[in-house]
Amino acid sequence: MDNVTKGSLHCINCHFNFDIEEGVSIFGLKLDHKEERIKEIKAENEWTSTANDLQSHINFAMSSSKKGKQIIDYIEAFDENSMNRRKVLDIGSGWGCFQAWQFASRGYDVTATEICPEFIFASDKVVKECYFERVITDCTVLPFKDQSFDIVFCKETLHHINDPKSLLDEIWRVCSPNGLIIIKEPCVSSLLKLFITKINRAARIGITHHFRTSKEYMETITDITSNPVISRESFTKDFRFIRYIPFSDFINNLSIIILGSDFEVFGIKRTDYKPEVQVNREIIPININELNLAQIKYYRDDLIPEVLKLFY
Numbered sequence: 294m295d296n297v298t299k300g301s302l303h304c305i306n307c308h309f310n311f312d313i314e315e316g317v318s319i320f321g322l323k324l325d326h327k328e329e330r331i332k333e334i335k336a337e338n339e340w341t342s343t344a345n346d347l348q349s350h351i352n353f354a355m356s357s358s359k360k361g362k363q364i365i366d367y368i369e370a371f372d373e374n375s376m377n378r379r380k381v382l383d384i385g386s387g388w389g390c391f392q393a394w395q396f397a398s399r400g401y402d403v404t405a406t407e408i409c410p411e412f413i414f415a416s417d418k419v420v421k422e423c424y425f426e427r428v429i430t431d432c433t434v435l436p437f438k439d440q441s442f443d444i445v446f447c448k449e450t451l452h453h454i455n456d457p458k459s460l461l462d463e464i465w466r467v468c469s470p471n472g473l474i475i476i477k478e479p480c481v482s483s484l485l486k487l488f489i490t491k492i493n494r495a496a497r498i499g500i501t502h503h504f505r506t507s508k509e510y511m512e513t514i515t516d517i518t519s520n521p522v523i524s525r526e527s528f529t530k531d532f533r534f535i536r537y538i539p540f541s542d543f544i545n546n547l548s549i550i551i552l553g554s555d556f557e558v559f560g561i562k563r564t565d566y567k568p569e570v571q572v573n574r575e576i577i578p579i580n581i582n583e584l585n586l587a588q589i590k591y592y593r594d595d596l597i598p599e600v601l602k603l604f605y
Contacts, residue, residue, distance in 0.1 A: 296424075309578050316420070317413055320430040321576035329501065330431060333453065334409050336499030338588045341388055347599060354391060354600040361395045364475065368444065371473060371559060378443035378473055382406065384432050384464070385450030389597050390416040390425070392448060397425040404442070406430050410579060415592030418601060433459045434574050440469040448477045451510065453501050458513050462568040465517040472562045474518050480507040480525075481553040507556045518560025525554040 298316045303309075312319045322330045341350070369375050379402055383393040386405040390413065393405035403425035407413045413427050420427065430436055432450060445468045451457045468474055481489055481504045489504050496502050507525065515521060 307574075307576065309576075311578055315414060315417060317427045317429060318436075319410065319579050320428065320436045321434075321578040322408075323431045323434050323573070324575040324577050325573060326431070326433070327577055329455075330408060332499050333501050334411075336495075336501075337409050338411055339498050340495055340500055341596075342588060342591055347596065350596055351599055354389070357391060358395070361392045364392075364446075364477075365395060365399055367559065368473065368475070372561075374471060375473075380442050380469075381444045381446060382435075382437070382442040382467060384435075384445065384447040384460075385453075386412070386416075386427075387448075388412040388415055388592055389419055389600060390427065391419065391600070392446065393425050393427075394419045394423055396446075397423045401444075404428060404437075406432060406435065408432065411588045411592065414589050415597060418593065418597055422601070429579060431576065433463060434572065434576055435463050435467055437467045439466050440472075441467050442472065443469050444473045444475065446475045449479065451476065451478050452503055452505065455501070455503055457503075457505070457510070459572065461513050461517050462572065465562060465566060465568070468562045470562065470564055474558075474560050474562055476510075476514060476558045478505075478510060478556050479553065480505060480510060480556040482506065482549070482551055485552050507554065510556060511558075514558055514560070517563055517566050518558065519563045521558045521560030524557045525549060526557075 296316055297313055300313045302311045302313065302318065304311065309321070311321065368378075379400070381393075381396045381401045381403045383390070383396065383403060383405045386393050386407045388409075388411075390405040390407070393403045394416075397403045404427075405413070405416070405425055406428045408429070408431055410429050413429050416427060428436065432447075433454065445464050447460070447464060451460060454460050464474055464476075483506055486504050486506060493502055493504075511523075
């Protein structure tokens with residue numbers, strides 16, 4: 294069947310029509326979180342276009358690309374069922390959807406989801422290089438059937454959610470039996486958590502950050518995964534000068550204690566878990582006419598073409 298680039302989808306449950314524009318399915322925002330989500334979308338766009346220069350974004354893309362390839366390599370060697378898991382959901386894909394693109398370039402059937410419409414629409418050049426599905430949606434009310442995906446990948450999204458359990462329950466719901474759940478999050482130390490809100494630049498422009506320790510995340514992640522494999526990397530690992538300092542391993546380990554770490558979990562979906570609360574799935578469609586077209590142009594014309602040069 295040919296890909297649909299423009300049209301609409303009708304939901305028989307909520308009776309809303311949801312637009313399809315440029316091949317992107319545009320769903321909606323959770324009704325009881327509407328104002329919070331709209332504020333987040335606007336702040337994320339402002340942060341991406343003004344808080345960091347172009348080179349900073351390119352450096353971030355290079356680092357993410359290297360790590361993304363390592364993650365896929367690890368997935369493919371995880372267990373005896375690894376190569377049978379081909380259907381991937383990428384939650385919180387970010388501008389350009391590069392992790393989704395990396396999965397797709399390795400032959401996976403990928404769906405990228407993101408709440409910021411501008412981020413998804415800006416990925417058109419990436420999709421032309423290697424196709425994957427793109428969906429604009431609130432990640433706490435994913436528009437997919439139960440057990441739809443073999444791999445659910447969620448990177449740096451939980452800390453934007455006030456109640457992380459609501460997202461983790463959705464991850465568990467859409468993941469297939471024996472499916473693989475991968476969660477990557479920046480975690481703060483107990484010490485840093487005491488004052489980080491006072492030094493957080495992103496929060497000043499309205500981006501929602503709920504800083505948590507790795508212990509706090511594990512209390513809920515272990516509910517939905519069995520025998521999770523956990524790794525931690527210090528925030529200082531990418532500082533080049535650290536490599537040339539004596540006792541660099543000691544410094545990195547100390548920084549984990551004082552500051553926190555990038556926290557990564559791989560685990561098979563638990564089949565004996567049941568969400569405690571029935572989710573309110575009322576949503577309101579996103580209005581395509583309210584998109585920040587100037588922001589999309591910045592991503593498409595300035596940012597993403599420069600990043601794509603890294604891959605060719």
